[in-house]
Every structure is written in C-alpha cells, then in structure tokens.
C-alpha cells in the first residue's frame with residue numbers, strides 16, 4: 001500500500017494496464033486522483049470502478065487524446081479551473097500505433113501521443129506543479145528507447161511502428177533530463193522509468209505477424225502483471241527513498257543508466273526547441 005493521502009495526482013492512460021493500477025493504488029491511499037483518458041466512456045467506467053473499489057470519492061476525469069495538441073491545451077485549462085496545485089503527474093499513456101498514422105494536426109501519432117502531448121501537458125501545468133512545493137513528474141518510457149534515435153528530418157512521416165515507438169520513448173527520456181535540469185530549485189522532481197514487459201492492453205495490440213510472435217514469446221517468458229509493472233511508477237510517485245532525486249531513469253525501482261543517446265545534452269536541447277517549434281506550427285500557442 002502506498003501513501004499519497006491528501007495529494008493531487010494526475011494519471012494519463014489510466015483506463016487500463018499500469019496506469020489503472022497506479023490510479024487505483026493512489027486512490028486507495030487517500031489521494032485525489034484525476035484520470036486522464038481519450039475515451040469518455042472508459043474514463044467514466046474507470047472513475048466509477050475506482051470509487052466503488054476504494055470508497056475514495058475524490059476521483060475525477062479529464063478527456064483528452066494526448067496526440068491532439070488542441071485537446072491537451074483544453075484539458076490543461078480544465079484542470080486549472082478545478083485545481084490550484086498538482087503534486088504528482090504521471091505521464092503514463094502510450095503505446096504502438098499500427099500502422100503509423102498522422103493525427104488531425106498532421107503529427108506522427110506515436111511521437112505526438114507518447115511524447116509531445118506529455119511535453120505540452122507538463123509545460124502547461126508547470127505553475128500548478130511548482131505551487132505544490134514538492135511535486136513529482138514521472139514519465140513512463142520503455143527499454144525500447146535503447147536502440148532508438150530521433151530522426152528530426154522525418155519526425156512526422158514514415159516511421160515504422162517499432163521505430164516510431166522507440167523514438168517517442170527516447171524523446172520522453174530526453175525530455176525528462178532536460179526538464180529536471182530546468183526545474184532544479186523549483187521543488188519539482190522529474191524521473192523516467194521502464195515498467196518491464198507488462199501483459200496489458202499494450203501487448204494485446206499484437207496478435208499477428210512477427211511482432212505477434214515476439215510479443216507472445218516475451219509475455220510467456222518474461223511477462224509481468226500490470227500490478228508489478230506499476231510498482232516502479234508508484235515507487236517514484238511516493239517513496240521517501242527518491243525524495244529530491246531528479247533526472248534519473250529507473251527499472252524495477254532501481255536507478256539504471258539509460259542509453260548513451262538519451263544522455264546527449266545537445267540532442268535533448270534540440271528536441272526541446274523542435275518540440276516548441278512543432279507546437280507553434282500546430283498553432284496551439286507559445287511556451288516559455
């Protein structure tokens with residue numbers, strides 16, 4: 001059982017898998033939990049289930065497809081109308097989009113949904129995070145970042161589903177390290193993690209082809225439950241062992257070294273600038 005009593009927590013992708021378990025555990029411990037989901041029915045069902053299971057009525061929903069930047073801005077505005085502070089932001093939503101596609105705003109869907117939407121959401125909620133005085137941002141990345149690179153020439157088109165997925169997860173770690181540096185002294189820590197090979201909605205996506213065989217084998221040999229997958233997220237969200245720890249990458253609740261590329265300072269600064277440029281091009285406004 002974790003303790004986040006009295007904290008305000010926002011969990012993206014809380015309708016299934018590790019996000020659901022994370023939201024449930026935080027609610028059990030007495031936190032106010034905001035479930036951010038792209039599907040209104042699933043969001044309502046998740047909220048009702050969490051309330052019925054835990055008896056904690058402080059569970060709220062925000063509807064937002066994180067791959068659509070106008071929706072992200074709207075969700076952040078709604079959050080600000082309801083809450084003045086944010087103590088724990090868990091950027092968990094994500095997955096593989098197969099075949100790769102563009103969003104209505106012309107962005108590659110995995111880069112947008114797994115990374116850029118979280119980048120934008122976090123930036124929009126910085127004042128509320130700072131107002132907490134002791135906030136934690138947790139970015140759920142993946143071991144898939146290890147072999148990935150950022151292809152600035154073709155962030156939008158043509159990424160293969162695995163290539164695009166790895167790129168989005170590498171972007172999340174680069175973002176983690178850059179944001180952690182920018183927020184030093186502001187009372188906000190930022191860390192990333194790989195949850196393990198979790199048997200969840202993520203692996204259920206792969207039922208055919210070579211990826212289906214690989215994922216089925218991985219599930220059978222090393223697959224873990226969403227509860228086990230959520231344990232590193234919850235550790236980073238509430239454990240006193242990581243109070244003040246920032247700009248780190250964790251696997252199985254232990255600090256690990258992420259890929260060499262993810263630690264490239266010039267790359268992460270370029271990604272930050274390019275992310276701002278993309279948001280400007282999409283027309284959702286300026287960021288500091």
Ligand SMILES: NC(=O)c1ccc[n+]([C@@H]2O[C@H](COP(=O)([O-])OP(=O)(O)OC[C@H]3O[C@@H](n4cnc5c(N)ncnc54)[C@H](OP(=O)(O)O)[C@@H]3O)[C@@H](O)[C@H]2O)c1
Pocket residue numbers: 012013014015016017018019036037038039042064065066067092093094095096113114140141142143194195196197198199200201202203
């Ligand atoms: N499972 C693994 O083996 C594994 C390994 C490494 C990393 N991860 C990462 O762990 C995180 C959680 O995955 P999981 O295993 O729990 O998978 P999951 O059961 O498929 O859950 C993914 C969640 O993200 C939501 N989501 C996806 N794209 C979204 C978008 N554009 N906007 C809003 N919500 C969106 C999904 O919503 P819907 O219910 O609407 O689909 C769902 O709630 C993901 O970031 C994933 O990349 C998973």
